[in-house]
Amino acid sequence: xxxGKVFDTKMTAMPFPPRWRYDFLRGLDYFRACDAPKxxxxxxxxxxxxxxxxADGRWIINTGMAGKKYFDLxxxxxxxxxxxxxxxxxxxxxxxx
Numbered sequence: 109x110x111x112g113k114v115f116d117t118k119m120t121a122m123p124f125p126p127r128w129r130y131d132f133l134r135g136l137d138y139f140r141a142c143d144a145p146k147x148x149x150x151x152x153x154x155x156x157x158x159x160x161x162x163a164d165g166r167w168i169i170n171t172g173m174a175g176k177k178y179f180d181l182x183x184x185x186x187x188x189x190x191x192x193x194x195x196x197x198x199x200x201x202x203x204x205x
Contacts, residue, residue: 139201
């Protein structure tokens with residue numbers, strides 16, 4: 109049953125690398141990778157992705173991942189080339205279909 113509420117706010121974060129975590133961008137990127145047809149149930153996630161885009165056109169890493177790391181690829185709270193790449197691929201796929 110739909111309440112319209114996010115069941116887990118961690119799903120709206122955009123960590124990179126996502127490791128074992130699943131979030132809305134990882135889900136959208138999966139549908140993009142398999143060239144799935146547009147589905148109206150994805151619209152909320154697409155709108156969330158657009159809303160998270162910053163004025164400079166990039167997306168940030170909202171949070172770091174817990175666990176042992178040998179080095180950080182990028183800093184949490186800063187613009188992310190990896191999230192920007194993933195987001196642009198998803199939006200290009202969405203707009204092309």
